[in-house]
Amino acid sequence: MTETGKAAAAPRSPRWMRIALVVSLALNLAGVGVVAGAALGHSKKPPHPPMVNDLGFGPYTDALSAEDRRALRRAFVERAPDFGELRRLMRGDFDRLLTILRAEPYDAGAAAEVISAQRDRARKGFDLGHELLLERLQAMQPAERAAFADRLEQVLSRPPGHPGKGPEREPGKDAAKD
Template sequence: MTQETTNAKPAKSTPTWVRVLLGVSLTLNLLVAGVVVGGILGHERHPPRPEVEEVNLGPFTGAFSRNDREALRRAAEAEGLSFRAMRRDAREDLDALIGALEADPWDRSAVEAMIGRYRERTLGRIGIGERLMIERLDQMQPEERRAFAERLREGFDHSRMAPRDR
């Protein structure tokens, strides 16, 4: 044997608790990486819902094609319109109205004011929808407008034929 091999100190083994701690640390790092990668992939497959879900134009909505409805939604978003905030405000008004209707004593002027605010908010949404609809119709070719008119006619004919509960 040589001098070097006889003087070499035996290697100390790593304590068990350190190996367990390293294993736990590696596992946690892999879990975090998996969550991050999964979140990125999930976001790409299922992006967040748009702020403006869909512009509702009453009976006209169904007559617009899917592409037209998407264009209307993008136009509303481009203007920074928050239909979600409008609905939230309308809900708050309705909650206040319900509270006033249940109150005793009855306050007619408060109820009239609340109904008036609700009407104004509704008219504002209708006005926005009308303007966006006219702008979209302006952008259509004649054959697209004729197809829209036919879908509108079919929608109204179908609704007239539906049984009505009385």
């Protein structure tokens, strides 16, 4: 008995390629997180879609004062007024990627194309977030920078998975939900 059905199926991508794509996606999301968290993560607006809501600026955002976070958010909105469009495009990318991941045969090229587009968008946002953070640090007085350094050190010394965010929170806000 021959297995002609299996011979006709398209070859699957190697496991290492799928792992590389997932790792690449995670790095892309981290880049978008830098920007999205700084610009939107501490807003009093209704929650953003889960894709954006779960992203953050990491320990830098946690160590910034509430005023610094507001200033970064304002600067980001001024310099990237089309950020909402970026979020919409990223959501569409994820929808396409989910379809690609579930399809048989798996199309590694199509997945790479979607993830590359995400990387390119994330890089633009990451670059702006990087620039804005550096500008904010430059604008700080020496005492403000020292206080930021102290808060950053405190944030970095917490064990992984610690539910609290930065040391400075607005009254009545649950830090774990920020």
